[in-house]
Amino acid sequence: METIQKIAVIGAGTMGPGIAQALATGGYVVSIWDPVAEARERGKSRLSDGVETFVRNGTLDQEQAEKIKQRVTFAASLEESVAQAGMIIEAIVENVEIKKTFYRELSKQIDKNVIVASNTSALNIFEIVPEEMLPQQLIMHWYGPAQLVPLVEVIKSEQAPQAYADAAMEVLRRCGKAPVLMKKFIQGYIVNRLQQCLNREVFYLLDNDICTAADIDYAAKISFIPRAMVLGFCIHARDPINAWATSSTPEAFKKVNALVRAKCPDVIINNTCVGGRRFDEEKNVMLPNLLYSLEAEPEVGSVDITCYSMIRNMKDRKEPLKSPREAFKWNYNYMCTQNDAVRTTKLMQEKGIKPEFEVFGINDLKYVDTMMKENSISAPYWFQMLFGGSGIYPCAEVMMTVTKLLPAESLFSVIGVGACQSAMIALAIALGHHVRVGLEDNLFYGPHDLAKSNAQFVERVVRIAKELGRPIATPAQAREMMGLGAPRSYTY
Template sequence: MAIDPKYLMESYANPIDYWELFSKSGLSKFPPCVVSVAITGGNQGKESNPNLPETLDEQVQQTYDAYKEGASLVHIHCRCPHDPSTVTDDPEVYRELNRRIRKKCPDIIINNTVIGGKWSRNGVMCPPMNVSIPARPEVGSVDITNYTWSMMRKGRPEYGRPQDTLEEMQYTINKQELEHTLSEMKKYGVKPEFELFDIGDLQYLRDLIQEGKTDPNVPNWVQMVFTPALTYQTPDMLLAAIRHMPKNTVLGIVATGGCQYPFLALALILGCNVRVGMEDGYYVEKGVLAESNAQLVAKIVRIAKELGRPIATPAQAREILGLGAPRMEF
């Protein structure tokens, strides 16, 4: 599959190249923006926003509603059916959800969380996420960094969390674990989505590419995550990430916290793709809980259209990411 350079971040990293395109037609000639929606996440739940989808039925319906508003990729964490306050380690749950989403949204790109390494809360190991690989999503997110952060989780007495709890989160992944994860993904035909949480991760990603650990025939798909706990959410940090992005890369931006939508607006202006959804932020504006993931997608689509940036259809998103036709085996 030939790689179209107009979709790659390197085409917009040089200020002169950017200006030549931007000055003539604003954002209208920039690539269509791939809007990803992270519907659930693996941390907060209905205790934080009662509209956050946890059950399979809720996740299917909210994916469909977000898809109708313009999302072309859905990022999924499955919860335990018997305890939706935690993520599942059962691949059959992912397989069933993927099947049901494909039936309702035939051409949406399904992205299951894979992570790839080991993570813990307050020193207690959490279930591995690479169980989602055999469910054969088209894309799987892999965190290639190592990080720690603190997070306040609201109490949920019915599932053993009687009060608000400050949790110390730790994630680690070594090179052997990462290479094993990428090998498993290749076996099942799953495209990696590299999640980066720090500017230094770009050097590690470049090394992986130079060592031949990625497919040179399709673009690398990167989600750069800007969160107050790990990376400053400032224009200069985003510009630095763009300047140092490896070649042959399509770049998506994730932002959390109070500056989420202003930061994503900047990403739209700079030619990046964007992600929204209740995993990243469950407020639609200050002090107002989101009614649904669709509402969050509608907001970023509206911002993009006001700026003049086109939104990618699922077919365009597949072309941009180097994916083939939708999977039909389910």
């Protein structure tokens, strides 16, 4: 077979730009195509950010970086992308019907001697592609971030010649990867199945009271796992004078983001509270929009799409606590109009920040329709709904009703406030949703039992998820689900 010189990467979402960067680093000409123009533009930015990260870390010099970027082009059509390509890597959304439609169209565009490899994470692609394409079909399963993680698991269809698998392995080795050729397809491949074994043994140790979670974490960190990974952090930077209030300076968010990234290289960084405005009753004025965290450029930013008012009696803070003060009554009035929401999400889109919509009432969902019409948001949509406290009434009927009102391609996460937290997160997990927990939402682990740390809440979620057969996502899997690219770098 002919030497491969050009490779087409289909899909400019979570994995595509990183795969393209790795291939271009290996000297290949790469053409990326995505049917969504916005995704292509985001892909360009992610590719550039990924290459420049290597420059900042001293892995590449600027001349090498420019050559890598010049080898990658973004095509306007599938036909343009696959023209003269010796290999095609499919990295589109994990949806059977969408993949079937894509492969039917692809089969009309390419010759029978072109190698086609799917980056599918969980689907048996050999049962999805048209039968006539099986002699040229492989699986090439990359791990995110694709430009960083060496391992790629390769599988060929029974009908494909061994020469195609050998050619794929050679491509990957030329790109500095460490490929493994598997004999046949199995869900989870190699590493994900090993990871599930590890998860099972962790639960066995905890359930049988053999050691503590802290013991397991410490033993893992200093032995076979160089770093611990979690799904994502929702970060509140605090005002140094009034510790109960969110900071109004971008520098505070930048500092916290950098500190978190230094400890957790893969975790998703989510900064809080942008978009709305507060009303100062004493001065009778509307304060400016809360947009401070946008300058810190988090990967995800929360937009509280609601209007509410509350009065809280704040107890006194005495030394040695920081920021001691007398007791006072706090009048908090917040509003986020539809214009505020549209303006904020457009700003976030310009900065490549994914909006996370915090919903406090069912009526707040009307904001989303407006934002979709204004093209200020794109799928997949990320919603977190507040149950209890100043949010939605916490009961099963309301949760099931709310989920029916969400737009298609939505990810839905539940926040349980106060005493209803355990019941709401258990219900959410059972219904197939995601959850958020932490000391911001609930100070008590149980009745009259103050929580010692956020870790207690996370450990409880993991136990519930295990009992209900819901695996916990890794940061890479979460990035793929949310349509995020490689982890952003933060310095301060």
